[in-house]
Amino acid sequence: MPISKPSVQSLFLQMQFNGNNIASGTGFIADTPSGPALITNRHNVTGRNNVTNATLSPNGHTPDSVMIMHNRQGHLGQWLGKNEPLYDEDNNPKWIEHPTLGATVDFVALPLTELDDVELFPHTLGVGDPQILVAPSDTVSVVGFPFGLAGGGALAIWATGFMATEPEINHNNLPTFLIDCRARPGQSGSAVIAHRNGGMVAMEDGGSAAFSGPVTRFLGIYSGRINAQSDLGIVWKGSAIKELTDSMN
Helix, strand or coil, X not given: XXXXXXXXXXXXXXXXXXXXXXXXEEEEEEEECCEEEEEECHHHHHCEXXXXXXXXXXXXXXXXXXXXXXXXXXXXXXXXXXXXXXXXXXXXXXXXXXXXXXXXXXXXXXXXXXXCCEECCCCCCCCCCCCECCCCCCEEEEXXXXXXXXXXXXXXXXXXXXXXXXXXXCHHHCCEEEEECCCCCCCCCCEEEEEEXXXXXXXXXXXXXXXXXXXXXXXEEEXXXXXXXXXXXXXXXXXXXXXXXXXXX
């Protein structure tokens, strides 16, 4: 039975301070004009709530590096950890923020430097994907690592829920929409996708299309629930991530 590509596209992250793990999360790869970059939540790399700026670690530490569990080149089902520093020698952040919205958006791009023996499976950010219909109540999947758990090796776990708002309308005047999904800590930075396992699939143009195998439409990046009592989660749109990656030249 083949492994679904999104299971290897999401990467397990360990945020570290002085070489010690202080938090876990999820990220994925995107191509940029200046080379491949890790896409993850801003709060993962800052170690701070992206709205209040409060530290997330109970001991007050914030990360200075991130350990990425990459797929090993030519050996699907094997992984290797690569450590990427988050700051340069002058203590400037190495991650890149959105060109106009900056720190307001809870996602960043970290240019990758440690890629020996690594095989990359970048997400499209939606470019060229089949235009699967995604409307309120349609199923979507958050592919990541809840509580730091994996689905065997370093394969991601799929949490599936439903679109909760109109995807074309910006929620809270930001390039986001809401989903209804029981996602949990560790899934911050997960790719959110519409995935269908072939057959007749409803399309955005109002018609249907027959697919002989799985099809995926990239929708965005998950950044957490609206509050601790709700299963409504925030997704930053793929189009906004594409604006960031296009600016990296």
